[in-house]
Amino acid sequence: MKITQIETIRVKERPQIIWVQVHTTDGIVGLGETWYAPSVIESAIHDWFGPLLIGRDPFEIERHWEAMFRLSDHAGYGGAEMRAISSLDMALWDIKGQSVGLPIYELLGGAVRKKIPVYATYMPLVWEGGGEQDVKTAGEAAKELLADGITAMKGGPTIGLFQASDGQSLSPKELDMALQPIRDIREAVGMDMQIANDGHGKWTLPVAIRIAQAMEPYDIMWQEDLMPLMNPDALLRLQNATKTPICISERLLTRWQLRQFIENGSARIVMPDLIWTGGISETHKIAILASAHQVPFAPHDATGPVNIFACAQICMSSPNAMMQEHVPSYYKGWYNDFVDPNLDIRDGFLHAPQNPGIGTRLKKDIRNRSDVSIKVSNEPGTSLVDTGYGSHFARTPKNQAWVDELERQRGSNL
Numbered sequence: 454m455k456i457t458q459i460e461t462i463r464v465k466e467r468p469q470i471i472w473v474q475v476h477t478t479d480g481i482v483g484l485g486e487t488w489y490a491p492s493v494i495e496s497a498i499h500d501w502f503g504p505l506l507i508g509r510d511p512f513e514i515e516r517h518w519e520a521m522f523r524l525s526d527h528a529g530y531g532g533a534e535m536r537a538i539s540s541l542d543m544a545l546w547d548i549k550g551q552s553v554g555l556p557i558y559e560l561l562g563g564a565v566r567k568k569i570p571v572y573a574t575y576m577p578l579v580w581e582g583g584g585e586q587d588v589k590t591a592g593e594a595a596k597e598l599l600a601d602g603i604t605a606m607k608g609g610p611t612i613g614l615f616q617a618s619d620g621q622s623l624s625p626k627e628l629d630m631a632l633q634p635i636r637d638i639r640e641a642v643g644m645d646m647q648i649a650n651d652g653h654g655k656w657t658l659p660v661a662i663r664i665a666q667a668m669e670p671y672d673i674m675w676q677e678d679l680m681p682l683m684n685p686d687a688l689l690r691l692q693n694a695t696k697t698p699i700c701i702s703e704r705l706l707t708r709w710q711l712r713q714f715i716e717n718g719s720a721r722i723v724m725p726d727l728i729w730t731g732g733i734s735e736t737h738k739i740a741i742l743a744s745a746h747q748v749p750f751a752p753h754d755a756t757g758p759v760n761i762f763a764c765a766q767i768c769m770s771s772p773n774a775m776m777q778e779h780v781p782s783y784y785k786g787w788y789n790d791f792v793d794p795n796l797d798i799r800d801g802f803l804h805a806p807q808n809p810g811i812g813t814r815l816k817k818d819i820r821n822r823s824d825v826s827i828k829v830s831n832e833p834g835t836s837l838v839d840t841g842y843g844s845h846f847a848r849t850p851k852n853q854a855w856v857d858e859l860e861r862q863r864g865s866n867l
Contacts, residue, residue, distance in 0.1 A: 456476070457831060458830065459473065459831075460474045460827055461828045469488050473485040473486070484810075486759035487540040490536075494533045497533050498830070505520055511549065514546060521537075535731060539730065539731055543763050556766065556810070558765075558766045561737055566768075567769070568802040569776060572751075574779070577591050590637050602799070605648075610633070610634050611623070623664070635671045647674040648674055649674045651702075657680065662691060665679060668697065669696060674698075675722050676697050692718065698721035699722070700722040700751070703730070707731050716746065722748065723751075725739050726752070727763050728759075736752070737767055737771070743773055749773045749775035752777055758792045761796055762806055765812070777803050779803070792816065
């Protein structure tokens with residue numbers, strides 16, 4: 454089996470989403486997805502990485518991941534290149550799973566569970582000046598979630614308040630405003646609902662400590678990104694100042710960026726985003742790294758449906774998976790317009806995908822939409838970076854022949 458074609462699919466209705474489909478000689482099509490700045494990602498796929506994959510064996514996933522990563526690591530460990538790699542890696546795993554008739558989690562060591570708890574990213578803010586206006590109170594939202602069996606929810610009541618000082622200070626009145634939806638949840642449902650707080654990396658260390666300590670009486674599940682994730686030592690000072698577990702999130706990409714936060718003890722929970730951090734291959738490695746330090750992981754998602762299907766594969770095969778994020782309005786709404794089947798979320802759990810591969814397909818009628826844009830690559834060749842940076846080796850057919858000759862000569866000299 455060989456890779457014959459790579460296509461990217463975008464729709465104006467969802468301007469930040471880009472889907473990737475990898476076609477093969479056997480007729481199997483692998484599906485991937487990523488989010489944010491799709492035009493740049495599209496260029497990375499078709500100008501850089503597509504030529505490395507066309508004509509290659511899709512089963513050589515680790516080899517392809519390393520080739521793509523080495524081709525782009527001179528530019529750092531993130532950005533559009535890593536998002537492109539993530540989507541292509543997902544598609545390659547999808548191909549492998551379909552080819553053997555198994556869900557991907559069966560190829561990652563098998564299932565350790567058949568379902569995992571979900572939490573809802575949804576916390577209405579009804580106070581004046583809140584970043585999100587809603588007719589419901591946070592307490593009413595908590596009751597609705599509990600009725601669906603969901604016992605954990607996340608919001609960001611401090612996010613809309615950072616602009617007044619650019620995150621440098623938070624007045625007592627503003628802090629009390631941020632606590633209001635959390636108080637509302639506790640008054641409405643007591644301790645039946647777990648609550649996580651997301652700061653979106655907006656605050657300085659002194660303000661982050663004040664926020665974390667002020668929320669402690671409400672037994673917060675975790676504090677996520679109260680500060681920018683730039684200094685592991687600073688985050689450790691925050692963790693040492695609060696009894697609430699600190700969670701590091703999707704802002705850190707690849708095991709190399711997460712490693713130092715895990716190893717120094719500042720991260721009590723890790724939240725990689727599979728479609729940003731390197732796909733299924735890299736997220737699986739991150740889960741193992743976290744498990745070596747007795748740290749649970751809870752994959753991030755506030756984007757598209759294929760991501761959660763991919764996260765489900767990791768969650769089902771990783772003993773230290775804690776729970777899976779989802780946005781109820783997405784799952785119950787627009788996801789149904791783009792994938793079939795949709796996620797199986799029942800009674801507060803995401804259930805293991807049963808279909809081979811990643812577990813879902815893009816609906817065929819997407820290609821007929823008036824707002825769809827499809828770009829195709831089907832020619833092998835040398836990447837632009839391969840010719841521009843001689844020391845950054847890319848696995849093109851020409852270079853592979855050179856490597857084969859070097860290995861032959863090395864063997865004859867042993």
